[in-house]
Amino acid sequence: MPRLLEVTDLSTHFATAAGEVRAVDRVSLHVDEGETLGLVGESGCGKSVLALSLLRLVPPPGRIVSGRIVWKGTDLMRLPERDLRRVRGREVALVFQEPATALNPVFTVGYQIAEGLIVHKMMKKKEALREAARLMEVVRIPDPARRAVEYPHQMSGGMRQRVMIAMALACRPSLLVADEPTTALDVTIQAEILDLLMSLKREFRLSLILISHNLGVIAETADRVAVMYAGRIVEEAATRQLFASPKHPYTAGLLRSIPRLGEAGPEDGRKRRLAAIEGTVPDLLAMPKGCAFGPRCPDVMPECGERVPALRPLTAGDRAVACFKHHDAEGRPR
Amino acid sequence: MSAAGDAGRPLLEVADLRKYFPIRRGIFSSVSSWVRAVDGVSLRIAAGETLALVGESGSGKTTTGRCILRLLEPTSGSVRFDGIDLLSLKPRAMRRMRRQIQVVFQDPYASLNPRMRIRTIVREPLDIHGIGANRRERDEMVAALLRRVGLDPGMGDRYPHEFSGGQRQRVGVARALALKPRLIIADEPVSSLDVSVQAQVINLLIDLQEEFKIAYLFIAHDLAVVERIADRVAVMYLGQIVEEAARREIFKNPLHPYTRALLQAIPIPDPSRARERQVLRGDPPSPAQPPPGCRFHTRCPSAVAECPRVEPPLLEVGPGHWVACHLHPGPAAGR
Numbered sequence: 001m002p003r004l005l006e007v008t009d010l011s012t013h014f015a016t017a018a019g020e021v022r023a024v025d026r027v028s029l030h031v032d033e034g035e036t037l038g039l040v041g042e043s044g045c046g047k048s049v050l051a052l053s054l055l056r057l058v059p060p061p062g063r064i065v066s067g068r069i070v071w072k073g074t075d076l077m078r079l080p081e082r083d084l085r086r087v088r089g090r091e092v093a094l095v096f097q098e099p100a101t102a103l104n105p106v107f108t109v110g111y112q113i114a115e116g117l118i119v120h121k122m123m124k125k126k127e128a129l130r131e132a133a134r135l136m137e138v139v140r141i142p143d144p145a146r147r148a149v150e151y152p153h154q155m156s157g158g159m160r161q162r163v164m165i166a167m168a169l170a171c172r173p174s175l176l177v178a179d180e181p182t183t184a185l186d187v188t189i190q191a192e193i194l195d196l197l198m199s200l201k202r203e204f205r206l207s208l209i210l211i212s213h214n215l216g217v218i219a220e221t222a223d224r225v226a227v228m229y230a231g232r233i234v235e236e237a238a239t240r241q242l243f244a245s246p247k248h249p250y251t252a253g254l255l256r257s258i259p260r261l262g263e264a265g266p267e268d269g270r271k272r273r274l275a276a277i278e279g280t281v282p283d284l285l286a287m288p289k290g291c292a293f294g295p296r297c298p299d300v301m302p303e304c305g306e307r308v309p310a311l312r313p314l315t316a317g318d319r320a321v322a323c324f325k326h327h328d329a330e331g332r333p334r
Numbered sequence: 335m336s337a338a339g340d341a342g343r344p345l346l347e348v349a350d351l352r353k354y355f356p357i358r359r360g361i362f363s364s365v366s367s368w369v370r371a372v373d374g375v376s377l378r379i380a381a382g383e384t385l386a387l388v389g390e391s392g393s394g395k396t397t398t399g400r401c402i403l404r405l406l407e408p409t410s411g412s413v414r415f416d417g418i419d420l421l422s423l424k425p426r427a428m429r430r431m432r433r434q435i436q437v438v439f440q441d442p443y444a445s446l447n448p449r450m451r452i453r454t455i456v457r458e459p460l461d462i463h464g465i466g467a468n469r470r471e472r473d474e475m476v477a478a479l480l481r482r483v484g485l486d487p488g489m490g491d492r493y494p495h496e497f498s499g500g501q502r503q504r505v506g507v508a509r510a511l512a513l514k515p516r517l518i519i520a521d522e523p524v525s526s527l528d529v530s531v532q533a534q535v536i537n538l539l540i541d542l543q544e545e546f547k548i549a550y551l552f553i554a555h556d557l558a559v560v561e562r563i564a565d566r567v568a569v570m571y572l573g574q575i576v577e578e579a580a581r582r583e584i585f586k587n588p589l590h591p592y593t594r595a596l597l598q599a600i601p602i603p604d605p606s607r608a609r610e611r612q613v614l615r616g617d618p619p620s621p622a623q624p625p626p627g628c629r630f631h632t633r634c635p636s637a638v639a640e641c642p643r644v645e646p647p648l649l650e651v652g653p654g655h656w657v658a659c660h661l662h663p664g665p666a667a668g669r
Contacts, residue, residue: 042528043499142616156617186390187555188614191599195613213528216601239605257533258603259558261585271540271563276533280498 001032004175004207005054005092010067012046012053021284023049023062025231028311031175036201036208038222038239040215040254044281046231047211051179054209055088090120093168095161097180102164103152109163110136110148116170135166140196158189165196169204176201177209182217194221215258219243227251230282230292233311237319247314247321250293253277291324299325343417344378345549346402346517351375351411353397357622369622371397372408373573376648381516382547386560386581388596389570392621395553398570399519402551403437404428415517433463436510440522442502446494452505453490456480459512479508483538500531507538514546521553536562557600561585566654569593572621572629575648579655589657591634628660636661 012024023046031037041047052058054069056076069076071087079087096102104112113135114128123131129148136144139162152160161181168176178197182190198221201208210221218225218239225242227235227250235248246252256275263272279296282288288295290305297304303324311322312331327333351372359366372394379385389395401408404420413420415435423431436459439445446455456476459465466472477487483504494502503523510518520539524532540563542548554560560567561581568578569592577590588594598611614633619625625632631641640660648656649664 042530158617186618187557187599188390188595189617190601191611191613192615194601195611214601215529215603219603219605220601243603243605254530255603257530259533259536259556259562260603261558261561261597261600271544273537273540274533274562276537277530278534280500280531281528 001034003030004033004072005029005031006068006070007054008068008070010050010053010069011065012049012058012062013065015061015063016285018285022231022287023284024053026310027067027228027231027233029226029233029236031207031209033174033207034205035224036210036222038218038225039209039211039228040213040218040225041228042213042281044230044284045228047228048179050228051094051177051209051211054177055092055094056084057088057094086120089116089173090171091173092175092177093171093173095164095168095176095178095181097183103160105152108149108151109155109160113148113163113167113170116167120171131170132166135170136163138169138200139163139166140192141166156189157185158192161185161193162196165193165200169200172204173206175207175209177211179211180213181210183212183214190217197221215243215255227254230284230287232292232308232322234293234322235320236311241319247319247326248293248323249297249299249325250277253296253298291322301325303329345381345383345416346377346379346551347412347414348375348377348398348402349412349414351398351401351413352409353394353401353406354409367622369620370573370624371621372401373621373624375411375570375573375575377568377575377578379517379549379551382543382549383565384543384550384552384563386552386554386564386567387570388554388557388560388567390555390596390618392572392618393570394573394621395570396521399437399521399551399553403432403435403519405437430463433459433513434515435517435519436513436515438503438506438510438518438520438523441526442499442506443494443526445506446502448494451491451493452480452485452497455494455505456490456508456512459509463513465513475512476508479511480505482511482542483508484534498531499527500534503527503535504538507535507542511542511546515548517549517551519551519553522555523552524559525554525556532559539563557585557597569596572618572624574629574658575656576630576659577657578648579652583652583655587655589651589655589662590630590659591636591661592630595633595635628658 008028010024010027014021014023027050039047053064110129110132113132117123117128117131133144133148136148141147141162182193212218222239225239226233229250235251246255257277259274277296282292290307291309294300294304301324307329309322309324311320312327313320314326315333352374353372354368354370356365357367375398387395400406402413453476456479457472460472466475480487485504524535552563564581566580567584568575571592577593588597595612595614612635616633619632627642627644628646631637638660646658646660648658650656651662651664
C-alpha cells in the first residue's frame with residue numbers, strides 16, 4: 001500500500017517558566033493508504049500534541065524543534081503556511097474529543113459544515129448548504145434538513161460528534177486524525193460513533209489515525225498500534241501482535257491492568273485485584289535519566305537508567321520496540 | 335424490594351425515591367414542567383456489601399447517590415440507614431449520621447480544597463466530629479490513614495495540585511475513611527483516572543472493604559470495572575432501575591435489552607475475538623419528557639406492541655434477579 005504520511009524524528013517542545021517540556025520526543029511513525037493507525041497512551045503522554053504537530057498546529061509556547069513530516073511525498077515542515085492550508089482540512093482533517101467546545105456556538109451546524117466547502121471548494125453558499133445536509137445524512141443524523149438549521153447546544157454529545165465528523169469529511173480528505181473521538185460520550189453512543197467511523201472509512205477509502213487511551217477502542221478499530229509513554233513511542237506493532245504478545249514492559253503492564261469482562265473470578269471467592277502498574281507517570285519537567293518507564297518497570301536493568309532506548313525493529317515480525325530487554329545500546333537485537 | 339444478603343435488616347434501604355427538578359419559564363419563573371431525574375428507585379445494601387449503580391449520563395445514578403446523602407433533598411420516598419429514617423433527621427442529627435456514610439467523588443481535582451494541605455483535608459472530618467484527644471493524636475491518625483491508602487505521610491504538608499490524579503483520589507479515599515464509615519458512596523471514583531492508575535485505586539477499594547467491612551454504593555458507567563468490585567448490580571435508565579441481580583447473574587444472564595446493549599457496547603481489548611454487537615440507534619430521550627410506557631422502548635431492538643403503552647413493573651424473575659421488561663413477565667405472570 002502506498003505511503004501517505006511518514007513522520008521522522010519529530011520533536012515538539014514547550015517552553016515553560018519551569019523549563020523545557022519535551023511533549024513529543026523524536027517520534028517516528030507512518031500511515032499507509034487505507035490503514036488505521038491506533039495511537040494509545042495515558043493522559044500527558046503527548047498523543048494530542050503529536051496530532052496537532054502533524055499539521056503544524058501546535059499553539060505557542062509549543063514549537064516543533066526538529067523532524068520531518070512527509071505527506072504524499074511533500075515535507076510539510078518546509079511548506080509555506082499558505083500551501084499548508086491546502087493540506088489542512090482538505091487532505092488531512094481533524095476530529096477532536098470535545099465537540100461541544102470545537103463547534104462554534106453562534107452558527108448553525110449546517111453552516112459550519114458548509115463553511116469548509118465554501119472556503120476550500122469555492123462552492124456557492126446555497127450549494128454548500130445542500131451538500132452539508134447530505135453529509136449529515138452520511139453520518140446518520142436523522143432528519144438532516146431540519147437539524148442542519150439547529151445550533152450546537154440544541155444537539156446531544158453524540159449528534160455533535162457526528163457533526164464534527166461531517167465537517168471533517170466535507171472536503172473528502174484522505175486522512176482523518178481523530179483525537180479521543182468517543183471519550184466524552186456514553187458507551188452506547190461510543191459504539192454508534194465507532195461503527196460509523198469504520199463504515200465511513202470503507203465507504204470513502206479513508207486512512208485513519210485514531211488516538212485513544214481506551215485499549216478496547218484501539219483493539220476494535222486499529223490495524224496497527226503505536227504505544228506512547230512520556231512523549232515517546234515505546235512500541236509499535238500490528239494490532240493482533242501487540243495484544244497477543246506485547247514486548248515493552250509498559251505495554252504489557254497496561255494490558256494487564258485493564259479490567260476485562262468475564263475475568264472477575266468466582267462469585268463467592270475474594271474479589272480479584274487487578275495487576276496495576278505501580279507508581280505514576282513521570283513529570284515531564286523532571287524526567288528520569290534513561291528510559292522514562294525505568295522507575296516503574298518490573299524488568300529494569302542498570303543500563304536503563306543511563307541511556308534512552310531508541311525505537312528499534314525486532315527481528316521477529318514487522319514490529320519495533322524501545323527497550324533494552326530486546327536490543328542493546330547499539331540497536332543490536334538480544 | 336430485592337435481595338439484601340443474609341444479614342437480615344439491610345444497612346441501607348431506599349424505597350420509592352424520587353427527585354424532580356423544576357423547569358422554570360417566563361418572567362414569574364413559574365414551573366412549566368419537571369425533570370424526573372430519579373423516578374421511583376428502591377434499593378438495599380447489606381453491611382459489607384457492594385451494590386453497583388450503573389447507567390449512562392442522565393440516568394439519575396448520581397442524583398440517587400446525592401439524595402441518599404441528603405446533599406439533595408428528595409421529592410419523595412424514604413432512605414433508612416441502619417433502620418433510621420434519614421429524611422426525617424434534623425440537620426444536627428444528620429451531621430452525626432454522616433460519620434457513618436461517607437462519599438468519594440469522581441473528580442479529585444474539584445473535590446479537594448486547593449488551598450488546604452493534604453494533612454488538613456484528611457484531618458478535617460476528625461476535627462469536625464471531635465475525634466481523638468487532641469490535635470497531635472489526630473495528626474497521628476492522619477499519618478496512619480495516608481499510609482493505609484498508599485501515600486507517604488511525609489507528603490501531608492503538600493497541596494492537592496502537587497499530586498497526580500491517582501494520588502488525589504487516594505487522598506479522597508483517606509478523607510472518606512477517616513471516620514470509619516460503614517457505607518461509602520463512591521460516585522465514579524475511578525473514571526477520571528488513567529487505566530494503570532485506575533487499577534491501583536480499584537485494588538485499594540477492594541482491600542479496604544475486606545479490611546474494614548465497609549459497604550459501597552458504587553456509582554459507575556464502566557461495567558468492566560463494576561464486575562471487579564460489585565456483589566450486586568442495579569442498572570438505571572432515565573431515572574428508574576430496569577434490572578438488578580447478583581454480579582455473576584447480570585453478566586452471565588442479562589435480561590433487559592438495555593443491559594444487554596450496555597454490555598455489548600463495551601469495546602473488548604482483544605482483537606482476536608469477533609464481536610456481536612447490536613448497536614443502539616438514537617440518543618436517550620430527555621428525562622424531562624420520558625417516553626410513555628417503557629422508557630427504553632424508543633431505542634429498544636426488541637420492543638413489542640405493549641411497550642409504548644404500558645410501563646413494565648420491576649419483577650423478580652429468578653432468585654434475586656429483578657427486571658422491568660414486558661419480555662420477562664416473571665414466573666407468576668404466565669402468559
